[in-house]
Amino acid sequence: MEYMQREKISYRKAIYRALDRVLGSDEKVVFMGEDISEYGGAFGVSADLYRRYPSRVISTPISEGSVAGAAVGLSMTGYRVIVEIMFMDFITLAMDQIINHAANIHYMYGGQVSCPIVIRAPAGGYRGYGPSHSKTLEGLFLGIPGLKIVAPSTVQDAWGALISAIYDNNPVLFIEHKLLYNMEGEIDLDYKIGPIGRARIAREGADVTVVSHSYGTHLSMRAAQELSAQGIEAEVIDLVSLKPLDIGAVAASVEKTGRLVTVEEGDLSGGVGAEVVSRVVEDCLPYIDGRIVRVGKPDVPIPASIMAESRVLPGVDDIVDAAKRTLSWE
Amino acid sequence: MRQKIKPVEAALAAAGALNVVEMYKKALTIRYFEEKVDWLFGRGKLGGTTHLCIGQEAVPVGVASALRADDYMVSTHRGHGHLIAKGGEPARIFAELLGKSEGYCKGRGGTQHLCVMGLNFLGTNGITGGGIPIATGAGLSIKLSGDDRVAVCFFGEGASNQGTFHESLNMASVWKLPVVYVCENNMYAMSTRFARISASDDVAARAGAYGIEAAIVDGMDALKVAELAGKVVGRVRAGGGPALIEAKTYRFCGHSKSDPRTYRTREEEEMWKGKDPIKRLAAAAAEFIPGSEIEGIKRGVLAMIEDAYDAAEKGSDSSTDAALDGVYAKREDIVPQGNIQSA
Numbered sequence: 001m002e003y004m005q006r007e008k009i010s011y012r013k014a015i016y017r018a019l020d021r022v023l024g025s026d027e028k029v030v031f032m033g034e035d036i037s038e039y040g041g042a043f044g045v046s047a048d049l050y051r052r053y054p055s056r057v058i059s060t061p062i063s064e065g066s067v068a069g070a071a072v073g074l075s076m077t078g079y080r081v082i083v084e085i086m087f088m089d090f091i092t093l094a095m096d097q098i099i100n101h102a103a104n105i106h107y108m109y110g111g112q113v114s115c116p117i118v119i120r121a122p123a124g125g126y127r128g129y130g131p132s133h134s135k136t137l138e139g140l141f142l143g144i145p146g147l148k149i150v151a152p153s154t155v156q157d158a159w160g161a162l163i164s165a166i167y168d169n170n171p172v173l174f175i176e177h178k179l180l181y182n183m184e185g186e187i188d189l190d191y192k193i194g195p196i197g198r199a200r201i202a203r204e205g206a207d208v209t210v211v212s213h214s215y216g217t218h219l220s221m222r223a224a225q226e227l228s229a230q231g232i233e234a235e236v237i238d239l240v241s242l243k244p245l246d247i248g249a250v251a252a253s254v255e256k257t258g259r260l261v262t263v264e265e266g267d268l269s270g271g272v273g274a275e276v277v278s279r280v281v282e283d284c285l286p287y288i289d290g291r292i293v294r295v296g297k298p299d300v301p302i303p304a305s306i307m308a309e310s311r312v313l314p315g316v317d318d319i320v321d322a323a324k325r326t327l328s329w330e
Numbered sequence: 331m332r333q334k335i336k337p338v339e340a341a342l343a344a345a346g347a348l349n350v351v352e353m354y355k356k357a358l359t360i361r362y363f364e365e366k367v368d369w370l371f372g373r374g375k376l377g378g379t380t381h382l383c384i385g386q387e388a389v390p391v392g393v394a395s396a397l398r399a400d401d402y403m404v405s406t407h408r409g410h411g412h413l414i415a416k417g418g419e420p421a422r423i424f425a426e427l428l429g430k431s432e433g434y435c436k437g438r439g440g441t442q443h444l445c446v447m448g449l450n451f452l453g454t455n456g457i458t459g460g461g462i463p464i465a466t467g468a469g470l471s472i473k474l475s476g477d478d479r480v481a482v483c484f485f486g487e488g489a490s491n492q493g494t495f496h497e498s499l500n501m502a503s504v505w506k507l508p509v510v511y512v513c514e515n516n517m518y519a520m521s522t523r524f525a526r527i528s529a530s531d532d533v534a535a536r537a538g539a540y541g542i543e544a545a546i547v548d549g550m551d552a553l554k555v556a557e558l559a560g561k562v563v564g565r566v567r568a569g570g571g572p573a574l575i576e577a578k579t580y581r582f583c584g585h586s587k588s589d590p591r592t593y594r595t596r597e598e599e600e601m602w603k604g605k606d607p608i609k610r611l612a613a614a615a616a617e618f619i620p621g622s623e624i625e626g627i628k629r630g631v632l633a634m635i636e637d638a639y640d641a642a643e644k645g646s647d648s649s650t651d652a653a654l655d656g657v658y659a660k661r662e663d664i665v666p667q668g669n670i671q672s673a
Contacts, residue, residue, distance in 0.1 A: 030474065055474065061504065066463035066497035073467020073481075076452055077402065079474070096494075100457050101464065106659045109445040109453065110436035114659035145657050169659035195661070 006188050012181040014155045015045050018162035019082065023053045030074055032058045032067055033084030042086045043122050043181055068094035072101045075115040080166055088123035088175065089135045102171040103146030117171045124177040124215055124265055125313050130304030138242055139271040141173055148196050149242040151175035153217035155185030157240055160193045168196055177215035199246035205233035208323045209253040211276050212263035213239040220263050223319035234323055242272055247279045254280055258289030259326035263319055268296040291329055293322040351619060353395055353552050354611040355627055357387040360411040361608050362635040363420050367427065371587045376427055380441045381408040385582035388607035389514050390415035392555025393482060396563040402450045402481040404465035407442045409454030412484055416451045420635055424642035437648035459485065459492030466498040469507035480508045480566050488519025490533045499540040502572040510566050511574040514549065520585045521593040537574040549577030550605040553614055
């Protein structure tokens, strides 16, 4: 299908188009997941792809572990595979195949073969879905060598990063925040698709560096606007890729601002912020000029009640407060 | 240059003897390889652990006799025999166990992560039941490619209590995948007797729930395994959908290198040793070749295993510097079939 060169489309549509482009250009690409045929995918991403590529868009039984394992078998024998995990919470059922197999295989088999698999995982809360349908679990995967993790926040990056992930010869966890699906943005098909691993400066500022990814980037941008009204200019860095982590981009910003806030929706313990802060402290301690603050979810499950959930998940105010706290050592 | 077939070999081939003699050689190779590994562990020459298949040789040898070189095979933690049956070279397997760079996986995988892509051998597997969905995916790959290969999936009876077993059999049946699931039922999941932890007497019975045809065979008799595998693989190759073979077998040794075998009696072990698959194959081969030749084969295989070990031991130790490399495949490292070149 031919698309317009530049167009305003939704995040959902950008992912659909990336899938369409790759499925349409290569017979050796397979897309698997639950309810991705007539139903069109739980979040409507796959839409009519099953009709256009009937043999390679495969609606599976509810068997995440073996679907991930089948993706390993397919990828070892010459296919590139995209697996949709309906809610990121369900990825726990596929952990063995992702961690012990897909991520290990290139190294442990001495480089004979690798597993080009993209695991697409709709993540995140703020929707009142409760503890098993709201999580962002990227923190669990940061310590898995052999795996890459991307969590784009813009329409353009969703399209570009998904194509990059599919072309990558390694397993890639691709995180899609559910609140981003309806967000619209401009897409340019000529956008230069680089390898996974670059952060993006979403907003420049001299006073404090705010590092985030996925939906957190949008919360951070709103916080930056409020801070600006109060005379504080935040530099917002959208990591895009969590593994590899573009610590160079973060360090360059912190060396300029001397202050750091990390923002994530996942648990603070062992999370993205914990990793970013550790590496910044290791690399740029002499430049730090104020308290470092991590914004994220305290270590509690996500309650179903919308009111309780909003108490637990980070909001714009939390980021504004955090940024102000970095301005001193108090 | 065309090879001349000696009249005597031609006659043997016609009688099906060559196959029997080849199977005997293969089974003996596995037995002597495993005995050497056991000996090496006893002397502290190997690190980590190992799981030997002494006593179970008839299953890989019998199943492999029905396979083509381009068929896929997925193995288990007890996988040296599967790889040898698929054509793995003992010297390179020894090298892998010794952590040498010449090992199939450069010494990074070791005994439970032995993969040989050149033989379509998709790996031994350290996770019980971990290989079952991988073999299922290989079957899906074959189906999508539209050719007539099969994927063979070895697993133990213990793995039939894993979710992946049930999920995979269901998927393979729904999608009619060309996968032959081969259960090596050696009665003990590590130390736990199958009857004690399983609601069905046989693994084969479980296949019925997924509409998969299953058969039970004497896993101590390579010829019976070969006969059944020939039929089953033929049917799967012809597009008949997945199948399951349950081979009743027994490991003569412990589960791993440090197993006192307190969970079973010496009498039971002696009873099963009376069914030694190597002795049975030797007897079958003796129908076709003289006893002196049987002795010659034994000496030849033993010498080959010793030579293989000596060659492996002389290899280079996998460099500690390289231990940090190769975690990720580069874009140009591996170009799987159909790799898309650009967006």
